[in-house]
Amino acid sequence: MAAEGKTIDALGQFELVTVFGPIGGAVGFTQSNAHMLLAVGIITAIVMFGMASRALIPGRMQSAAEGAYEFVADLAKGQIGEHEGRRFVPFVFSLFMFVLMGNLLGLLPYAFTFTSHIAVTFALALIVFVLITAVALVLHGKKFFGYFFPEGAPLWLAPIIIPVEVISYLSRPVSLSIRLFANMTAGHVLLKVFATFVVMLGGLGAVGTFAAVLPLAVNVLLIGFEILVACLQAYVFAMLTSIYLHDAVHLH
Amino acid sequence: MDPTPSSTGSGPKNASYGVGFRAGVEIFSALVVGVGLGFVLDRWLGTWPWLFLVCFVLGSVAGIMNVYRLFDPKRRPPV
Numbered sequence: 001m002a003a004e005g006k007t008i009d010a011l012g013q014f015e016l017v018t019v020f021g022p023i024g025g026a027v028g029f030t031q032s033n034a035h036m037l038l039a040v041g042i043i044t045a046i047v048m049f050g051m052a053s054r055a056l057i058p059g060r061m062q063s064a065a066e067g068a069y070e071f072v073a074d075l076a077k078g079q080i081g082e083h084e085g086r087r088f089v090p091f092v093f094s095l096f097m098f099v100l101m102g103n104l105l106g107l108l109p110y111a112f113t114f115t116s117h118i119a120v121t122f123a124l125a126l127i128v129f130v131l132i133t134a135v136a137l138v139l140h141g142k143k144f145f146g147y148f149f150p151e152g153a154p155l156w157l158a159p160i161i162i163p164v165e166v167i168s169y170l171s172r173p174v175s176l177s178i179r180l181f182a183n184m185t186a187g188h189v190l191l192k193v194f195a196t197f198v199v200m201l202g203g204l205g206a207v208g209t210f211a212a213v214l215p216l217a218v219n220v221l222l223i224g225f226e227i228l229v230a231c232l233q234a235y236v237f238a239m240l241t242s243i244y245l246h247d248a249v250h251l252h
Numbered sequence: 253m254d255p256t257p258s259s260t261g262s263g264p265k266n267a268s269y270g271v272g273f274r275a276g277v278e279i280f281s282a283l284v285v286g287v288g289l290g291f292v293l294d295r296w297l298g299t300w301p302w303l304f305l306v307c308f309v310l311g312s313v314a315g316i317m318n319v320y321r322l323f324d325p326k327r328r329p330p331v
Contacts, residue, residue: 175281
């Protein structure tokens with residue numbers, strides 16, 4: 001099943017199946033959607049139950065909730081600016097926690113990484129792109145289009161500079177989505193391949209069982225690396241969103 | 253009183269794996285946008301393959317500019 005014929009089935013793990021029986025099948029509710037709901041539930045639980053006690057000296061749960069909020073608030077306000085950044089902290093917080101939970105939940109056994117589908121990551125990147133364009137248009141009006149022609153550049157270069165700047169601006173959602181999707185997919189493909197090695201070597205008898213320890217050790221290291229990548233990619237997504245928001249609020 | 257524009261939060265700033273991957277993704281995504289734009293414009297205007305080639309070149313220039321902006325020392329430190 002994992003290895004049919006001569007190939008290892010590394011990509012079958014990303015196929016979507018409907019869950020919750022006929023009800024799920026009727027609306028097309030897949031394991032990706034179920035994990036999204038789980039991620040949102042966990043985030044809501046952390047914030048709600050964490051802040052329920054509202055103590056001045058925070059306990060463990062409240063420290064966790066406050067720590068998460070302060071981390072994202074520092075990130076957003078540090079990039080966008082102390083005053084303007086406050087308006088965007090809820091958005092960046094939701095984005096960061098959603099991507100972080102999505103990446104981390106996928107590392108549990110039998111779980112699904114919903115951020116490993118380009119559909120999900122491109123939807124998130126499009127939300128960010130529409131937001132930064134709308135913010136720039138609302139705040140700067142027609143001067144937004146001056147962004148595509150940097151000051152001080154000679155006028156005769158305009159037919160080259162302007163399309164290049166437009167393409168560079170339009171590539172932001174594409175790069176945001178591809179970066180997250182590729183990191184998650186590549187990580188899980190690696191995990192699947194080395195796990196298949198373990199099973200294949202284990203079926204080769206006594207020597208194979210001893211040799212199977214090696215890909216198992218690699219998988220242990222890979223899980224640690226994937227946890228790092230999960231947190232790093234969520235941070236990069238939120239950081240880039242903050243940088244683009246800074247550009248939208250200030251430099252346009 | 254105003255904090256500097258650089259990030260005050262903790263976090264990996266220039267993890268080499270991340271930055272290298274990001275540079276590749278920036279070039280690739282600019283190429284994708286350029287090629288897609290060229291392809292759509294050519295189908296709309298019927299000028300295959302000239303606009304496609306022009307937009308391919310523009311997309312690669314945009315990709316290289318993205319990487320330059322990523323490593324530009326004048327800006328705040330990139331992620």
